Amino acid sequence: MSRHPFDWIDARAEQRARAGLVRTLRPRPAESPLLDLASNDYLGLARHPEVTRAGADACLRWGAGSTGSRLVTGSTELHAELEAELAGFCGFEAALVLASGYAANLAAVTALTGFGTLIVSDSGNHASLIDGCRLSRAVTEVVPHTDPEAVRKALDGHDGPAVVITDSVFSVDGDAAPLTELATACRRYGAALLVDDAHGLGVLGDGGRGAASAAGLAGAPDVVCTATLSKSLGSQGGVVLGPARVIEHLVNCARTFIFDTGLAPAAAGAAMGALRLLRREPERAARGRAVARELYERLTTAGLDSVAPDACVVSVRAPSAEAAVRWAADCRAAGLAVGCFRPPSVPDRISRLRLTARADLTDQQIADAARVIVTTAPRG
Numbered sequence: 001m002s003r004h005p006f007d008w009i010d011a012r013a014e015q016r017a018r019a020g021l022v023r024t025l026r027p028r029p030a031e032s033p034l035l036d037l038a039s040n041d042y043l044g045l046a047r048h049p050e051v052t053r054a055g056a057d058a059c060l061r062w063g064a065g066s067t068g069s070r071l072v073t074g075s076t077e078l079h080a081e082l083e084a085e086l087a088g089f090c091g092f093e094a095a096l097v098l099a100s101g102y103a104a105n106l107a108a109v110t111a112l113t114g115f116g117t118l119i120v121s122d123s124g125n126h127a128s129l130i131d132g133c134r135l136s137r138a139v140t141e142v143v144p145h146t147d148p149e150a151v152r153k154a155l156d157g158h159d160g161p162a163v164v165i166t167d168s169v170f171s172v173d174g175d176a177a178p179l180t181e182l183a184t185a186c187r188r189y190g191a192a193l194l195v196d197d198a199h200g201l202g203v204l205g206d207g208g209r210g211a212a213s214a215a216g217l218a219g220a221p222d223v224v225c226t227a228t229l230s231k232s233l234g235s236q237g238g239v240v241l242g243p244a245r246v247i248e249h250l251v252n253c254a255r256t257f258i259f260d261t262g263l264a265p266a267a268a269g270a271a272m273g274a275l276r277l278l279r280r281e282p283e284r285a286a287r288g289r290a291v292a293r294e295l296y297e298r299l300t301t302a303g304l305d306s307v308a309p310d311a312c313v314v315s316v317r318a319p320s321a322e323a324a325v326r327w328a329a330d331c332r333a334a335g336l337a338v339g340c341f342r343p344p345s346v347p348d349r350i351s352r353l354r355l356t357a358r359a360d361l362t363d364q365q366i367a368d369a370a371r372v373i374v375t376t377a378p379r380g
């Protein structure tokens with residue numbers, strides 16, 4: 001009897017169901033009654049009238065799509081302006097905007113490494129960095145989480161180019177990388193440092209200038225940063241920031257830049273609007289961090305297991321994947337949207353609720369959110 005070529009998919013689905021790891025899409029309505037602690041809209045800018053207006057104006061002026069890859073017709077003056085503003089704000093010589101943060105990470109990792117390169121990668125790094133390592137054809141050594149000594153050991157004795165790769169703020173627990181120690185280790189061994197600042201841009205550093213700026217590494221000749229425009233800036237897209245020669249190299253060699261349609265004008269315009277607003281209201285960055293701290297303190301005071309947040313991500317551990325799913329559903333029923341991280345999205349296989357602090361939450365909303373999370377927490 002012939003078998004259908006997709007039968008294996010059903011077997012996988014059954015395995016997932018047995019392990020309580022089924023994922024489903026839940027389209028949200030335009031006006032949700034839920035209090036949002038699940039999105040990455042850290043500064044509350046995704047629906048800010050100034051940001052949406054900037055996006056709409058860009059769409060009307062430049063068109064719905066960018067019409068081509070960046071090297072053909074997809075680079076508008078708007079893209080160039082956004083790149084100049086991002087580089088200036090974050091303190092780097094140059095910037096290159098791509099269609100997503102995922103594409104930016106693939107571009108940076110693959111273009112800056114290759115056969116003979118040693119990549120030293122933190123075990124908690126985001127999937128897009130991991131995929132970049134897989135595509136790079138370099139040798140990748142995965143080192144224990146936030147461990148500069150392990151990085152030094154990995155670099156020691158390697159003869160040839162090396163790149164140390166880390167998230168600035170880790171997506172799962174919201175803890176920060178030891179960037180100063182990592183940069184010192186890199187310099188000792190002549191390695192480059194590549195930092196994914198997806199969760200740091202807009203939140204860390206003076207007025208949200210990012211983790212590299214906070215660590216005094218912005219603009220350094222051996223440091224490259226990537227970031228997304230889809231979290232603090234409330235839009236969509238990604239960026240690579242670094243020395244001009246690195247950016248020029250990416251324009252010529254990075255496949256996710258060359259073979260991808262340029263970022264849509266609406267997204268570029270909205271990101272620019274958000275950046276200008278952040279320049280005018282730099283206190284939003286500190287407020288986001290303070291909201292995260294307040295949430296963390298309320299939860300840990302009530303006995304929940306959480307890691308002190310370094311930016312806007314607060315994660316709370318759950319006893320199992322099933323308990324985490326139930327907990328998130330109970331929060332939802334009580335009017336609170338929270339993220340739920342389970343294997344395979346968590347490298348240590350510990351399931352968690354993932355909460356995101358937002359600069360625009362009121363003190364009352366923080367108190368209400370903490371009360372819901374504590375009262376719905378799994379017992380025992």
Ligand SMILES: Cc1ncc(COP(=O)(O)O)c(C=O)c1O
Pocket residue numbers: 100101102103105126128167171196198199228229230236237238
């Ligand atoms: C650390 C990190 N890097 C990269 C990305 C990818 O960014 P984007 O969603 O813009 O593709 C994300 C999030 O989605 C992230 O959390």
